[in-house]
Amino acid sequence: MFSAKFLPIPKFHLKFCKFLNCIPFRYSENLGRLVPIKNGDTLFKFKLQCVLSTLYCGAMGANIFLGGLSTTEKLQGSIFLMAYLIGAVSRWNYELSPGPIQVINSFLQYEAGPLRDLLHISVQSGIVKVMRTFIWLMEFSICVIPILQLVLLIYAPCTAPFILSMIPNCGERSNRGFQVGIHLFESWMGYHTMYSGATWLCYVLLGGITGFLEYLKIL
Known part of the structure; x- marks a missing residue:
């Protein structure tokens, strides 16, 4: 099930993550x-992005809860x-846990062994089809959101809670x-945070839950 229906999507997803x-x-x-990446430069960039994402969220939170924003801007x-x-x-995953x-x-190893001859049962499952469609929608969303954010900020650069809204007299x-x-x-920041986070949410959490449910049906 995972290898037949879900694996092509993360393989596509990982191309953007590699970039x-x-x-x-x-x-x-x-x-x-x-498999883990051994390239030191890539691992350094990943760790740096983890730290930047945390600091960025912290700055956003401080701007919302401690800044002088209106109630509408806070919401x-x-x-x-x-x-x-x-x-x-x-x-x-700063510690690079596997x-x-x-x-x-x-999942891949299990489906290549004990479940190899039973996968055709779950391939046609409605749950798998719905989850697969949902994950594709997630892929589309994380690709489009940073672009729409960029367009928004170009026309309204002082939009909260982004960086320029933290600067006094931003409009001047x-x-x-x-x-x-x-x-x-x-x-x-939006691209690497969302693409990295979606890897775990879509394929480990959602894909994992769907996989377990389908395995229970088969077994």
Whole structure:
């Protein structure tokens, strides 16, 4: 079930993650499973992104709860904060623990052995189809959200809870190059935080739960 219906999606997902250097593992076609990345530069970038995501969420939270924002701005900012906070918490793996990839590898190994001849039963399951559709929607969303955020900030650069809204008299600043640089940085933050966090949420949590439910049906 996982290898037949879910695996093609994370393989597609991991291509973007590789470009962003936002996860400490990769899929090995030869081994047919996920393996840790050994490249020191990639691991350093991943750890740096973990720290930046945490600091970014902390700055957002401080701006919302301690800044001089109106109630409307606080409610608006809380939506963005929750999205980034979920991603930052989900992707945190500074110690490079292999636990998350072991979950996926266990499914792949199990389906290549004891369940090999029974997978056709769950492949047609409605639960699998619904979850697969939901994960594709998640993939589309995490690709589009940072772009829409960038467009929003270009037209409303002082939107809370983003960085420029933390600067006093934000609306009076006219350095357009500085503003665009900040907006691009925040879009990059959105991409690596959401892509990394979605890896665990979609394929370890949601995919794992669906896999267990389908295995119970078969067995």
